[in-house]
Amino acid sequence: MNEASSTRVRRRGFLKLVTAVPVAGALAALASPLLRLLKPNVPKFDLLRPTAPDTARGEAIVAASLSELRNPWDFKYFVFTQRYPQYTPQGFKTASVPGVAVRLPYKIRLPLDWAQAIGKEPPVRESDIIVFSRICPHLGCIYNYVPNYREVTAGYGGYVPPPQRQHALMACPCHLSIYDPADRDVPGRVLSGPAPRPPRTFLFEIRNAEIVVTDVEPGGIA
Numbered sequence: 001m002n003e004a005s006s007t008r009v010r011r012r013g014f015l016k017l018v019t020a021v022p023v024a025g026a027l028a029a030l031a032s033p034l035l036r037l038l039k040p041n042v043p044k045f046d047l048l049r050p051t052a053p054d055t056a057r058g059e060a061i062v063a064a065s066l067s068e069l070r071n072p073w074d075f076k077y078f079v080f081t082q083r084y085p086q087y088t089p090q091g092f093k094t095a096s097v098p099g100v101a102v103r104l105p106y107k108i109r110l111p112l113d114w115a116q117a118i119g120k121e122p123p124v125r126e127s128d129i130i131v132f133s134r135i136c137p138h139l140g141c142i143y144n145y146v147p148n149y150r151e152v153t154a155g156y157g158g159y160v161p162p163p164q165r166q167h168a169l170m171a172c173p174c175h176l177s178i179y180d181p182a183d184r185d186v187p188g189r190v191l192s193g194p195a196p197r198p199p200r201t202f203l204f205e206i207r208n209a210e211i212v213v214t215d216v217e218p219g220g221i222a
């Protein structure tokens with residue numbers, strides 16, 4: 001091969017290479033989403049679990065002192081402030097969650113299984129104190145703690161509780177959902193009305209004879 005023909009061969013090789021690079025790039029660009037689809041490199045999204053970065057966080061506050069909830073059915077209202085990650089100038093949005101701490105006449109297993117999903121371990125698992133969010137799981141009204149069940153019958157749609165539930169109840173003025181805070185199997189059980197589930201609960205611990213709430217069950221209204 002003379003000098004001229006070997007130059008031609010080299011040039012052809014070079015041109016092939018120059019053409020092959022963008023073609024290979026374009027093929028890789030097309031194949032990438034397909035490979036990503038077949039083998040995702042992000043964890044599967046679980047609709048039922050809150051994701052840690054999106055979970056609202058609150059500052060621990062004292063909901064009540066033990067002396068304020070000395071007797072069965074004593075209660076205390078409080079307001080818990082949560083910060084939600086948001087694209088606001090401050091980087092977060094705050095929301096107030098009204099709550100109620102209740103002294104029950106007996107100990108129950110607290111419905112705190114949700115805590116593990118946000119990386120927390122409930123410090124109190126069984127207690128005669130329970131702390132509920134007051135946001136009604138139906139459409140988000142603020143329900144009331146009603147110490148006298150007769151007031152529930154008179155003022156919340158005529159619901160008459162059976163003898164074993166004739167004690168303090170929780171009742172929503174909007175569409176008359178009634179809850180039993182002391183149900184042994186499902187604390188906050190829906191007794192009447194359209195609510196789809198019991199109110200959400202708070203994590204709490206006892207510090208220096210005070211009930212300190214540290215987190216609230218995540219999720220939407222219902």
Ligand code: FES
Pocket residue numbers: 136137138139140141143172173174175176177193194195
């Ligand atoms: S918002 Fe409470 S019952 Fe509808």
